[in-house]
Amino acid sequence: MNRTESGLFTRARESTRRVTESDSNTRDGKDQRAIADSEDNNDNAESDRSSSSACSSLEAAVDSSSGPAPLSRVVGSFIAPPPSKEHMDWHTLRSLLYLLRFGSVASPHRDPTVLAALDQTQKAVLALLEEWWTGQAHDKILPKMKQYTFFHALESAADESTFDFHLETLESLACEGDLPFLHEAARIYRLSLSSGEDDPSRYMEYVERIPQDMRESAEDQYHGNMGTLYSCELDPLEQTSYQKSFREVAADVSARERIARHALTHVNSGRMENPSSGAMLEKSRLKDFSQPIPTILDPCHWLASNEAVGFPWYLWDIELGCTVRTTEIPSENIRYSIVSHTWGRLRDGEAMESVCGVPWRVPKITRYDVKLLPQMIKDAGFSEPYIWMDLLCIPQEMSVDWQLAICKAELPRQLAIFRNASTAVVWLNDVASWKSTEGAIVWMGLRYLGDDPTGPARYTGLYDLDTGCDIAAPNASSPCGLVKADIIEDAEDTEQEQVPSAWFTSLWTLQEILIRPDMVLLDKNWQPLAIGNTLLITLDSLVSLAGELSATEDAPIGAESLLSMFHDRHLSLLRIESRLVPLVLGANRVSTCPRAPAIMSAMGATNWFRGRTLQQFQSPEEADLLVLGCYPLDFVNEVLDLSGAAFFSCTTTTATLVMDDDTGTKPAPGYPLQGTMLPFMPIPANLYQGVLEPGDAQVDDIDHSSVSSWRIHLDGSVTLPTVAIIASNSIELQSSCQLKCLIQCNDPENITSLHTVWGVLPLYDWIRRFGGDAHAICTRLSEEHIVGIIIHRWANSNSYVKAGGFSYGWPDTFGGPDEENKIVPELLTVLDVNWHVL
Template sequence: MSDLPGPWQPGYWETAGETGEHGPPPAQLEHARVIPSRCSLWMKLVIYKQVMRPRVNNVTPYFRSMSVEDGWAYGRDAWLSMMQLMAETFAHPPNAETSWISDILPNERLRFRQSLSDCQLRAWEILRDWWDGSYQDADLASRARAFILTAPVADIDSLRHKESLYQQMLFALWDAEFNPSAWSTGTSRGLDSNRRLGYEHALAQKAGFLLLQELRPSSNCFGQDPCGMELPSSYDICPWLSKGHDDNKNPEQLPLYLWDTAEDRTRSVAELLDNEAPIDYTCISHTWGRWKKKPESRVEVQGVKWKIPENTLFEVTNLPTILRQSGCKTRFIWFDLVCLPQDISSPEYQSEVARQATIFHHASSCVAWINKVASWKNLRASLRWLCLYFLYAGTSSDLYDVRTLLQEAEAIESPIELVNVVDGEGAFEAWITSTWTLQESCLCPDILLCNKDWEPLEIVDGSPVSLHQLLTIWSVCREGNFDIQMDISEWPMPVQQLAHIQSMVSGLEVQISRLVILSLGATRECAMRRADAVMSAMGVTDWYETYLNEHQRPPPDEDMVLGAYPLRFIKEVASKIGSEFFSNFNPGVLAPEEEDPRGTLLPFGRPGTHLISGSGLGVNQSLYDDTFDHPSLQTWTINTDGSVHIREACVLGLGHLTTEGPVNALLNVARIRGGIDLFHCDLQEFLQKAPENVERIALVLNRIRDTTNGMLLQSKVARDGAVVGWINIGTWDTRDVADFPLSVDLDIIVL
């Protein structure tokens, strides 16, 4: 992409400045200037016109002066233009007369497509399928096309959007991407939400359709062209990490070694790059460390440059045969035992540990080899039940007539293969509990689950389902705003067990954040060097690389915060994430048995402690340039016992700051006996109504557009009445604090 014009390059619009000297005026870039790779598809077309066709007439008007009619006209024309520009085959092709484009110049299509980020390309793909009705009732698809071509004259009810959640969510996505008159803010947050919801519902809808095509191939709900077998792949994979775009030709973005299945041997990537061809490879994730033979023994394996530790799960001398049978579509494979030197003191091993994000990001595909699972019978049955439930509950009047099929699918043999829960205690498959595989599943959410015989989990034969896709379908069905709502307790028990998988893989939400990785990393099995196992996925490796360069060895596991992570590592996490690091709280912090609740300001607990956090803030706040942290946070110090020394803070209450009139705020507060209360009230009144002999204060964390956000602290009193510190009991946000107040000297310890 180095030959692309400046506006296509990542970061270009970020330097445009208030004058907009690099392109259209700032008012036309309200969405693009937030994060250019996340701007709407409509804005991508505007940039296309400005860059590729600067002399084109009828330049796009300012947002603020755009009428509803103009917005629809520009949105419709942009949509039809994009259909032509992407040069794909449509069942319902665009009308060139209403397009912005009458001819396509050489290389324009390639350049435009390359300029789309993952989230923009995914939005385009699922909107394209929606337009063609690839996996929707034909009449609903026809109504969607007719509405877009005739709005705003057409009646919104002609969409029949109330009859289908898929129709509703995909129209909302189209509106967010292509109707500028509907945009009310200069932020990509709302657009991100529409993209995520559109993707989730498109995924569940297509998976359901694939299953319905297998079970009822003669159904009249299918269009003329059956949808393809591949499910929509995920996007926004660790968006805080930068990714290269040089077609896997740069050795700095590739592993040191790869396994060649054609020659059954480990090969140097530097040697392979001599051919000047991009290298495609598959990453295979597995876990074996807990099954090392004791005493440790290492053996030579034919084709491998170093000796390999033996384990009791599989015979390592058979690895050439095992990898040949993996069924990977690429010739080259990255498999740790044969591609990562097994001497942990070697410079090659130590440097590769910090490069796991690079190694997994540049893989063509990823596979999790769950070598203790014989089949996916029950997990597949549970997945199929969820897909039928989505079609049943997500459409009114049982549009797809799946009620009988749903009832038949409920006869699932328990348990699912990844977890066996007895009396509330979970016994997870080892791959789910390993800290190293947590990093790999976050870096490659589309990782395919394969059993010991390399058979993937599939919704139907030929349509594999990744771990992220599985949990996304589960989440959509659990949280869906269905007209027909079935309580989760009524679901088949094996289907309910997917909640335990999600809690171990991504926490309470499917969306991954750095704090989720940090929190879950503390819960998983790890014999040593826990931070090493998650740092690459979090993009927090400076502490490691700096020490390694200075001392030629990794930093020692010392000064452990709550016994989980080195203080050096946690300091870098906090500095890179900012106020989001302190935005979570433990709903059980006020429980009577919590005598010394250390770590109430930290987003993780002691090793093995599954910390369920509450938060008033969304995830990945630091990705947006409309979040401004209060500068006093830079004076806070994290201690190894989990406490935080707050020297300065912006304080509401405790006599430090008052405002005229009430401060109307939304509070998210821990209950006395556990759990969370969410309510609106006057923040100052809440602070004043603290229990007897207890004080409360509200600290400001950040400001997001017109909203000020913070946390609630409550004094911790010993039995003799002495204040021993403070604890974090919740979060708050308000629009009644207009500006950032100044910080004051506080000098307190938050336990």
């Protein structure tokens, strides 16, 4: 996404231009400035009412929108708005300082009233701004940016009395570290009012340096995005419909910057040791670290807030060492952490064991002794008094009626259980140590900083980044702890294959990471993954960093294995905002239990499950009653109802013309085609492993009415009674239009290709290149956007296969502002066809 320039940087140019244009007046000193102030006051008096009205109208528009509430709305409940838009820069900075003083959990002046006014996402956004504003001692860009921000806030004063008021207000809110910047800004401002011994030309020299300094900030990836976030969150005049996107980008960039900054500091401290020199520094426990800032700010945003109400039935009391009913704990005292882990494949048959403090027996696990869990949890050092862990908090004996009933009630409530937890951790009981993983992350952080054009210049007085990578590499000289080597033997050769930790292949844990992507990783000894003893590494921050890097020849084994694992498991899709991600990523994940309950909470598709009786819940699923052998039809239909036409719009990098379950060979023309209209499809192991991705859709898109008639069958095929066609090679349409669309589709002239073709191409010409019948069908559209699928069949076939998808955006994306390219209903030919699509 291209970052738009924020008001912070735009006004830097305006300030310089204003002063430069009035250069002669300013150099005349105080008298000329007084005249200008007088004119400003007159203008302000006339514009106060209209400006306040404009600000009120803007805030009302934001209030009525469906977008996230900006921080300025919270501030508006505690401090008065500025008298006019001319004072907006002062008000914006005052708002930030107010929230940092009274709304930050780390501030000694924090006010419970202000804290209560912030929702979870706003708290995370404020934490991002606080991290940026307080900064890093070696960051050379931040001091210049803060200096300018304070200066511009004071410069908006039209007279000395207003200036004094603005200065006193900021002084009362600023932390001690900000006061030098504030006072220097005040000194520079006073130069413009001075005569005699203080030369106003020094003021001009400072102002003329602003464009260069602020250009450096705006071009810097981290400071540029944070400056944009600052403006759109706290300046009512800068609020935009892209606010959610600005938040996401800022959080993403901040996560990578945070890891890189700590990696650089860690290397500079000399704490990285050669593997042969002995053990790493002793690690801290969980409660010794600051709570991490999430990278994905609003996970599973498609789920209604009322679905996340309430607490679990049971929690584990760490101090007492027993399972307790949450109804027996005052709600204000319920603070718990989630412990995610995988154990279904580790069961010792049907054996069960008693654990002290747990009112039911739990499955016996082969990898560890479940009877030792209470002490392990106590030694881990959680900062919360309670934890939730399924073995200890969900009854496990399905032959006991009361336990069965509670288990059935809790499974569709995983959203509430996970979202209402204070923190979440992953216990990877097959990871022996974090040594190589930490070394790999340090190396990756330094490499990321080196790849950032402004990264090396941002931090001064620290190691050269290449030197830092060389220092970090020895600690990443073995595969990272998240992967392990399996020995593969055949008749001709023996080799090692790196496979991920079992947690990354479990279907149940996929749902958990989607709801709580901010999980901290723990090894088998409950030690957290961290850089040194300063920064906890969360899963979402690791996904962000890995998504920006690729394995290079100079990458140490640890970094290479970590990057390969994240890319092979397609974990970057966790950053895609789609209800369909669990189905897409879940296709190749393992579950020893029925698959639908493992992901239904993250999709909001739980009605089918709640409607089942205890007997149905207890009975094993019959494979021939599951769609593609995976999910119950009523579950799939509920997901379809929730997702709409987007359900059919996933794209894939695997060409659907080559699916041969029996031989895996490349078929000749005329071979019965195979593919999928669904967002999931088991792919034969001997064929190219592509990945489905949720299709492109815009906020204003609506489903075409014809899609509501489409019906899914147990074999995964779909019947299309009615379709809206926009291009065809065999049907004469009522209207034709040559749209250049973004197409991801099988190559119609190379059906043996394993990969799809991706590019901006003329849709009608592309459809005509197919042999047999091919059609482009609309699934979603708006006045300026259309999304659809391409289906194809051979001349002698009764069934179609989905060959790909297309999207078109008018006028910005592909076409240009030609009226004839604007999407109107007349461009679509709606037909009753009753087609069958595999």
